[in-house]
Amino acid sequence: MKPRWTNRRADPPIDWSQIHRVLLIRLRSIGDTVLMTPCLTALKQYRPDVHITVLLETPIAPLLVGHPHVDEVIVLDRRWNQFSDGLERLRLAQRLRAARFDIAFNMHGGTTATFLCALVGARHRVGYRGYAYSFLLNHRAPDPDIIWGKARVHSVEQQIGLLKWAGVPVERIPATSLYPGDPAFQQVFHRLSRAGIPRRFALIHPAATADDKRWAPRKFAQVVRYLATQYGLPSVAIAARHEDYLLHSLKGFAGQSTFTFAGLPLKEVMALCALARIFVGNDSGPAHMAMAMRCPTVVVFGSSDPTVWGPWGETPHAMVTATRDLSGRRLAPAERITYVQVEDVLDAVDRVLADAGRSSSTSSSSPGVRQSTP
Numbered sequence: 031m032k033p034r035w036t037n038r039r040a041d042p043p044i045d046w047s048q049i050h051r052v053l054l055i056r057l058r059s060i061g062d063t064v065l066m067t068p069c070l071t072a073l074k075q076y077r078p079d080v081h082i083t084v085l086l087e088t089p090i091a092p093l094l095v096g097h098p099h100v101d102e103v104i105v106l107d108r109r110w111n112q113f114s115d116g117l118e119r120l121r122l123a124q125r126l127r128a129a130r131f132d133i134a135f136n137m138h139g140g141t142t143a144t145f146l147c148a149l150v151g152a153r154h155r156v157g158y159r160g161y162a163y164s165f166l167l168n169h170r171a172p173d174p175d176i177i178w179g180k181a182r183v184h185s186v187e188q189q190i191g192l193l194k195w196a197g198v199p200v201e202r203i204p205a206t207s208l209y210p211g212d213p214a215f216q217q218v219f220h221r222l223s224r225a226g227i228p229r230r231f232a233l234i235h236p237a238a239t240a241d242d243k244r245w246a247p248r249k250f251a252q253v254v255r256y257l258a259t260q261y262g263l264p265s266v267a268i269a270a271r272h273e274d275y276l277l278h279s280l281k282g283f284a285g286q287s288t289f290t291f292a293g294l295p296l297k298e299v300m301a302l303c304a305l306a307r308i309f310v311g312n313d314s315g316p317a318h319m320a321m322a323m324r325c326p327t328v329v330v331f332g333s334s335d336p337t338v339w340g341p342w343g344e345t346p347h348a349m350v351t352a353t354r355d356l357s358g359r360r361l362a363p364a365e366r367i368t369y370v371q372v373e374d375v376l377d378a379v380d381r382v383l384a385d386a387g388r389s390s391s392t393s394s395s396s397p398g399v400r401q402s403t404p
Contacts, residue, residue: 043197044133044154044169044196044197046076046077046197046198048132049077049080049132049133049154050079050080050081050132051080051081051083051129051130051131051132051133052073052080052081052082052083052131052132052133052134052135053083053084053085053126053129053131053133053134053135053150053152054066054069054070054082054083054084054085054134054135054137055084055085055134055135055136055137055138055143055146055147056084056085056086056090056137056138057085057086057087057106057138057140057142057143058087058090058138058140059090059239059315060090060093060296060314060315060316060318060319061185061314061315061317061318061339062138062185062189063086063090063093063094064093064206064208064315064318064319064321064322065185065186065189065206065318065342066137066189067094067097067099067204067206067207067208067322068186068189068190068203068204068205068206068207068342069135069137069189069190069192069193070082070084070094070097070099070100070207071099071204071205071207072190072193072198072199072200072203072204073099073193073198074099075204076198076199081101081102082099082100082101082102083100083101083102083103083104083129083131084100084102084103084104085103085104085106085126085146086103086104086105086106087105087106087107088105088106088107090296091103091105092295092296092297093208093296096209096211097207097208097209098209099207104125104126106122106146123149126146126149126150126151127149127150127151129150131150131151131152132152132153132154133152133153133154133155133156133196134147134150134152134154134155134156135147135156135157135192135193135196136155136156136157136158136161136167136192137189137192139157139158139160139161139162140162141162141163144157144161144162144163144164144166144167145163145166147166147167148166148167154168154169154196155167155168155169156169156171156192156195156196157169157170157171157192158170158171158172158173158174158192159171159172159173160173169196171191171192171195171196172195174187174188174191177191177194177195178191182337182338183338184337184338184339184340184342185338185339186203186206186342187203188338190203205321205322205342205343205344205345206318206321206322206342206343207322208300208319208322208323209300210297210298210300210301210304210323211297213297214295214297214298214300214301215301215304215305217298217301218298218301218302218305221291221298222266222305225289227264227266227289228264229305230262230263230307231263231264231265231266231289231305231306231307232254232257232261232263232264232265232266232306232307232308232309232310233265233266233267233268233302233303233306233308233309233310233311233320233325234250234253234254234265234266234267234268234280234288234309234310234311235267235268235269235309235310235311235312235314235316235317236250236267236269236276236277236280236311236312237269237270237273237276237311237312237314238312238313238314238332239314240332240333241367242332242333242363242364242365242366242367243312243313243314243331243332243333243334243367244276244312244332244367245312245330245332245367245370247276247279247280247283248279248283249370249372249375250267250280250283250284250310251280251283251284251288252283252372252376253310253372253375253376253379254267254280254284254287254288255284255285255287256376256379257287257308257310257379258287261307261383263307263308264287264288264289265284265287265288265289266288266289266290266291266302266306267280267281267288267289267290267291268290268291268292268294268299268302268316269290269292270292270293271292271293273292274290274292274293277290277291277292278290296319299316299319300319300322300323303316303319303320303322303323303325304323304324304325306320306325307326307383307386308325308326308327308328308379308382308383308386309325309326309327309328310327310328310330310375310379311328311329311330312329312330312331312332313329313330313331313332313334313336313339317329317341318341318342320341321341321342321343321345321347322343324343324345325345326345326346326347326382326383326385326386327341327345327346327347327348327382328347328348328349328350328375328378328379328382329341329347329348329349329350330350330351330367330370330375331349331350331351331366331367331370332351332363332364332366332367332370333363333364333366333367334363336349336351346382346383346385346386347382348378348381348382349378350370350374350375350378351366351370352366352367352369352370352371353366355369
């Protein structure tokens with residue numbers, strides 16, 4: 031007999047006619063938060079009247095402020111678990127419990143998120159059985175591969191799988207979505223004008239959270255020069271303020287065709303993505319932001335798995351990675367970024383721009399992963 035937790039639906043089922051207030055807890059990264067946005071769309075498609083609150087950490091919160099499917103964003107100081115005093119924790123607990131959520135989804139799975147989910151006091155507390163301290167949840171879903179009936183699932187599928195298991199209809203998973211707002215566009219137009227940047231440009235993101243996900247700036251510089259000579263596109267390169275050394279390095283290799291901005295607000299990064307003709311960058315949050323803004327996208331992958339973390343949606347895109355060296359030796363994940371070749375990225379740029387040029391509204395590119403060798 032199969033164990034009960036292999037069920038692909040909540041048992042007992044959740045009565046959604048009694049659900050009016052929903053909380054989604056999504057801590058940590060930009061990319062994961064962007065990849066959660068299909069959940070918002072699915073919820074509103076199913077229950078347009080439901081009130082959706084999202085709990086996000088301080089640096090990430092602007093991503094979903096103003097999103098039409100989010101009724102409220104509660105902001106958690108990222109240092110809350112380590113440095114906040116008892117009074118601050120009590121205030122947060124009181125605010126969460128006072129909201130009287132009917133259902134809370136733990137979209138993150140970390141210890142802090144699980145304890146916060148329990149703290150809410152919602153009638154239904156949903157997360158995966160494999161989470162740490164999952165006994166604090168009263169609805170524990172099986173692994174996402176069981177829910178979807180396949181061995182490998184994308185991060186979007188992993189997150190929306192909780193909703194599917196809890197009874198939200200998910201026939202076709204929506205695309206990711208972000209909404210910068212008019213003030214962000216106005217500020218970006220001002221920045222572009224002040225810097226003398228034309229409205230047609232490419233967006234480059236040479237940064238990433240780890241060395242084994244960060245393609246070399248000198249290689250990005252070759253992409254920048256190619257975009258300028260072959261397509262007449264100057265490049266705008268962006269990074270966080272503490273990563274501005276990557277921008278200096280890139281500009282040093284690429285020359286005058288590069289403009290750089292460090293530490294832009296997330297809303298302005300969204301607006302830049304919406305305006306750019308193409309995004310080329312490492313596997314990171316801005317790559318997912320570009321897809322959410324329907325910007326044709328090329329992503330360079332190193333140690334992370336493109337099957338799990340690749341771009342999501344029908345906007346033209348391509349992924350470039352390396353799995354073997356010239357001798358045929360299989361590369362360890364930490365080695366892959368070094369072996370990704372410029373020629374393969376340039377080829378991906380050509381394909382994505384060609385796809386985008388055929389039809390900006392209906393065309394899509396295959397998310398097949400390019401394999402490169404040195």
